[in-house]
Amino acid sequence: MATYHIETYGCTSNRGESRAIERALRDGGHRPADGPEEADVAILNSCTVVEKTERNMLRRAEELEAKTAELVVTGCMALAQGEEFREAGIDAEVLHWDEVPEHVLNGECPTHTPDTEPILDGVIGILPIARGCMSNCSYCITKFATGRVDSPPIEENVEKARALVHAGAKEIRVTGQDTGVYGWDTGDRKLPELLDRICAIDGDFRVRLGMANPGGIHGIHEELADVFARNEKLYDFIHAPVQSGSDDVLADMRRQHRVDKFREVVAALDDRLDHWTLSTDFIVGFPTESEADHEASMDLLSEVRPEKINVTRFSKRPGTDAADMKGLGGTVKKERSKAMSELKMAIVGEAYESMVGDEFEVLVVEEGTGDSVKCRDSAYRQIIVQNATERGVAVGDFLVVEVTGHNTVYAFGEPATETGTSEGESPERDDRSESTAPSA
Numbered sequence: 534m535a536t537y538h539i540e541t542y543g544c545t546s547n548r549g550e551s552r553a554i555e556r557a558l559r560d561g562g563h564r565p566a567d568g569p570e571e572a573d574v575a576i577l578n579s580c581t582v583v584e585k586t587e588r589n590m591l592r593r594a595e596e597l598e599a600k601t602a603e604l605v606v607t608g609c610m611a612l613a614q615g616e617e618f619r620e621a622g623i624d625a626e627v628l629h630w631d632e633v634p635e636h637v638l639n640g641e642c643p644t645h646t647p648d649t650e651p652i653l654d655g656v657i658g659i660l661p662i663a664r665g666c667m668s669n670c671s672y673c674i675t676k677f678a679t680g681r682v683d684s685p686p687i688e689e690n691v692e693k694a695r696a697l698v699h700a701g702a703k704e705i706r707v708t709g710q711d712t713g714v715y716g717w718d719t720g721d722r723k724l725p726e727l728l729d730r731i732c733a734i735d736g737d738f739r740v741r742l743g744m745a746n747p748g749g750i751h752g753i754h755e756e757l758a759d760v761f762a763r764n765e766k767l768y769d770f771i772h773a774p775v776q777s778g779s780d781d782v783l784a785d786m787r788r789q790h791r792v793d794k795f796r797e798v799v800a801a802l803d804d805r806l807d808h809w810t811l812s813t814d815f816i817v818g819f820p821t822e823s824e825a826d827h828e829a830s831m832d833l834l835s836e837v838r839p840e841k842i843n844v845t846r847f848s849k850r851p852g853t854d855a856a857d858m859k860g861l862g863g864t865v866k867k868e869r870s871k872a873m874s875e876l877k878m879a880i881v882g883e884a885y886e887s888m889v890g891d892e893f894e895v896l897v898v899e900e901g902t903g904d905s906v907k908c909r910d911s912a913y914r915q916i917i918v919q920n921a922t923e924r925g926v927a928v929g930d931f932l933v934v935e936v937t938g939h940n941t942v943y944a945f946g947e948p949a950t951e952t953g954t955s956e957g958e959s960p961e962r963d964d965r966s967e968s969t970a971p972s973a
Contacts, residue, residue: 535563535637535850538572538601542590543580547608550630550902551578554607556654557634568600573848574637575601578630581610587617594623603848607633612940624867626846626874629942631915635814635843651693655899656929658702662690662727666710667717668746671787672816672847672855684716687723691730698736703929704898704909705731705740712742713749722753725760732764737931739896740764741913744772747798748789758801761809769806770913772841773798774814778833779826782819786855792833799837810912812841817873818866819847820858827869834876840884840914842877846870878941885939888914892949897921897930908934908946915943924948 537558541551554576555565566572575597579590590610598604604625606618615627628636651660665682694705707728709715716723724745731740750757750773761767775795777783783791802809815830834842846866849856895908895916906921906928916934918926926932926948934946 535573536566536571537563537574537576537637538566538569539576539578540593540597541578541608542586542593543578543609547578547580550608551576554578554630554633558637563637569597570600572601573850574603574605576605576607576633576637577625579606579608579610581608581613586610587614591617591621591623594618594625595621598623598625603846605633605636624863626870632843632942636845651697653697653700653702656701656703657898658694658697658700658705659708660690660694660697660705661708662712663709663715666746667714667749668711668789669787671785672819672850672853674850674853682711682714682718684718684723687727687730690727691734694731695734698734698738701929703738703896705738706743707731707740708743711744711746711749713745713753717749724750725753725756728757728760728767729764732766738766739768739909740766741768742771744774746789747773747775747795751790751794751798754798754801758805761802762805765911768909768913769802769809769911770812771798771802771809772812774843775833776814776816777819777822777826778815778830779822782822782826785821786816786819792829795833796837808912810841810914811837811839812843813837813839814843814845815873816845816847817870818861820855820860822847822861822869827872831873831876834873834880838880838884840881840912842881844870844873844877882939882941885914885941885944888936888944889938890936892933892935893946895932895934895946897926897928897932899928908932916946917943918946918948 539551539555541548569575577594577597580586581590587610594604594606606625606627607630610617611627612629618625618627626636651658663682663684665680667682697705713724715727728740728742761769773795775792776786776788778792780791799811815834849860893910893916895910897906897908899907901907901917904922905917905919906926908916908918910916916936918924918934921927933949935949936944936946938945
């Protein structure tokens with residue numbers, strides 16, 4: 534778990550984005566620090582309305598960089614003029630708002646406490662299916678708070694999901710420290726059955742599977758790929774953090790997988806699905822990472838070409854074994870992070886560019902900045918629809934949009950034709966086989 538300090542400048546929209554970032558961090562078990570000096574990471578949500586504001590943002594970024602272990606810059610100036618921070622020599626990660634929470638995780642699992650219950654946030658229902666994990670990663674402090682996996686029965690989680698749907702949820706986010714090991718404590722790998730049962734609940738909604746470590750899902754990856762293929766309610770999306778392209782580094786991290794297992798998980802989904810999104814994470818600058826190890830990570834990223842990529846510079850967490858390792862210099866980590874981040878942006882930008890001109894079914898999941906809404910297509914790719922009010926588009930709607938452009942990490946879309954949105958009525962999708970999910 535990390536401590537964070539967040540500062541917000543500018544308009545109401547920026548303040549709303551900061552609240553969303555902080556909510557995600559708290560949901561992940563992170564806690565606010567008393568100030569930037571006490572924080573593991575400082576987050577600057579920037580504004581760029583006038584030139585004076587830009588100078589103020591650069592000056593504040595310099596001050597925060599000197600006070601805190603790691604600086605993340607997001608917000609309007611970061612998105613429009615991110616190069617200004619680099620040109621000023623400020624050592625910071627420049628990220629889109631949506632990327633900040635995952636970056637702060639530092640490769641650790643999200644943390645859920647024993648009293649964590651499902652919550653409904655707008656039309657998004659958050660369903661923690663288990664607590665704890667089965668990993669013992671050398672860099673992760675989360676395990677000290679959560680312990681080994683504790684999996685409630687399938688029926689209990691299904692009933693919680695059904696309650697969220699009845700309360701108005703249009704998107705169920707299945708979460709946990711490592712969803713892939715759900716049921717391991719009872720001697721049974723239950724995730725595929727649980728997803729089938731949730732998807733079989735009556736109602737018009739979508740399901741997103743949360744983070745699943747490659748080592749946890751490798752033993753069920755073929756079965757899990759079949760679950761994706763037969764359930765049209767399930768987003769064709771998986772977050773499987775590989776963390777490194779080097780088996781030597783993965784061994785030093787004490788990860789439960791090696792690169793070939795990760796490739797096999799990806800291949801199974803490639804074989805079953807026409808269009809899907811791979812999300813993965815890389816930790817750059819782990820203490821034992823050589824230049825050859827870094828190049829192996831770069832090669833793996835170029836090979837599998839995920840559409841969502843989180844690049845994190847290694848930072849020590851107190852009490853972990855990795856904290857006692859002799860670390861790499863800050864310059865080395867910065868250079869490797871920069872190289873991987875540039876490759877990441879090229880890959881992600883290429884993926885969103887390929888969407889331009891095509892139509893996609895989407896679910897409107899939440900409000901965006903100004904009069905815009907955030908939508909998700911069947912592969913959980915984000916599409917922004919602007920001027921939503923005048924177009925009659927609201928959160929919870931299903932519709933068809935044509936992608937007209939992109940901003941590297943998300944697309945822009947124009948409404949085409951609306952599809953069925955009544956209870957129990959779900960738009961048809963050509964890339965799925967007929968559902969054979971059991972009854973809930």
